[in-house]
Amino acid sequence: MMRVAIVGAGSLGSVHARAAASLPGVRVSWVADIDRERAADLAGQVGASASADVGGVLGRDDVDAVVVAVPTDRHREVVELAAESGKHVFCEKPLALTLPGARAMIAACDRAGVRLMAGQVVRFFPEYARIGALLREGAVGRVATVRARRLNVHPGSHRSWYADPARSGGLIVDLMIHDLDTLRWYFGEAERVMAHDLSTRPSAGTLDYAVATIRFRGGEVGHVEASWAHQGFRTSIEVAGDAGLLRHDSQEGISLRTERPGSKGGDYLVPISPAEESPYRAELRHFFDRLADGEPFLTPGEEAAASLALALAVRDSARTGQPIVPESIVLGDGPVVPGAGAGSLAEVTA
């Protein structure tokens, strides 16, 4: 029996607590949140104990692993504390706000001999995993272009910390990173990025929208959009090659829809579509399965750090108005990732 502590009892902490509680061989033993009421509320739902003392919970004997779902600027301190306490760590995306921060977290886990997985959950969304599998089969031949969109309402309306880039990383690091990570998984590393971001324009106020072109080292040309200016949640992806085209649009692949008088927009967070297993449960199952069998994670800390490096390159390009070669950033303090990307696709498709 793996006993897991959930740290951060907000939106994602709740998703993870319920997912973990539903996994065979896993028990949620503790829920910790600086907001005691939230901790107690969620703990009650999953039969766990609650505490506002994060360090105390991380030091307990009845905790084998930790799920970190605190605001992004707090990831590092909680992950490092968990590592020092000898607990394996699942940390929400983005892993960190800076590359030195990400490296320090990875190093802390390595030093402590614990394992670190990042919640780059899109790799566990069945539609994105299916596209990955089809690409691996050569379903569209040689890939020419890839277009990925991720549109949402501004999450600051839901939790104010998202609106502060010093806490969330802003639109590109918080939201676009999902598709940047997925495209790295499909196509490998980027050669060059160029981007625009409304948050660099004084006229934009609180809403945000960003677009990036990405030239991959294999020659594929990407177009990635992220938005905190739309209503409701929507993602889409299209991959065009010399032998065909794959596309998915969350607004078209809907197998169950409810409309009620007075309902609007839709929720900001987690898209629900009837499936055998939610992607959030699938990623936690992967976490515990790989802890048990010792095999590599699909999204280890190093992969999340490399995707963060790409997101930071996109953000820098938008800020400077010039194209950025991500490698130069990544290699600035030594490579973050040893040749990740397409190779690791095998794991999920196998």
Next chain:
Amino acid sequence: MSGGELRVGIISFAHLHAVSYAGCLAAIPDARLVAIADDDPRRGTTMAARFGVDYASDSAELLARPDIDAVIVTSENAHHAAHVIAAAAAGKHVLCEKPLATTREDALTMIAACREAGVVLQTAFPMRFSPPVIALRDAIAAGAVGEPLAVMATNHGRMPPGWFSDPILAGGGAIMDHTVHVADLLRWILGREVVSVYAEAATRMHPGIAVDDVGMLLLTFDGGLFASLDASWSRPATWPTWGGLTIEVVGDAGVIAMDAFNQNVQHYDDRDGTYRLVPWGQGGDPTMVATFVEAARTGSPPPVTGEDGLRALEVVLAAYVSAASHRPEPCPSS
């Protein structure tokens, strides 16, 4: 002009839009197609017979006819300049297929020649007359999304056959073919000029061609607004229609999305095992040709000018410079 009716010649059917334009002329009471010139005799005679008009093997022969008031130039891109300049010298009004030219110098010479000859020069941008595009412009003008801040646009298609992938005759590939429509529409809708262009270009869909079939552009307009445009020939042969044109505008008070060719009936056809989209919208061609006829008949300024064609071409040319330099490049007129 004989009896108030505009008598029109078409110079070359190299661009198949000529077929549509000829059909549009037939439906306009004040205009008549009288002759077709084409250096390909097979194509020229076939089209002349189809539309029941005279055939000339040489455009000079057509331009020498005093009973012709105006011409539509639908030759290969690189030949637009010679045909338009000769038409101006012969005193004929001109509707010129897009892109106006393949070089800035050609475009400037064409504009000057028509101005000096006192003839109309209209660039054929039919999307300006597409009802969904007009509805988008009207909505933005009415403040539907507040102040526009960012734009996402696509103009996808398949690679057209023949000279479209010839670097000399076409002047480029997908970027040359598919950038000018959206560049023109955004200038028109936003009332702003493009100041700089970044582009990624590649040849990946059609190995062996000498031009780009992937074109991903980032445009910056005066005032700081940015736009992306995917001009790629990235639709597979099994795609149910030729391609499309979309524009989505993020404003400070909302988002509006336009899909100009999303006006179709879906046809699942067991007779030949295909799935197709059959358009029910009429598109912009009829209105565009009618506006040209009107401008040529009355001498009033055309709704789309040679300068508009030049500005759109400048975006293309800056994109090609950027694709080689990997830097944002300025647009010359800005």
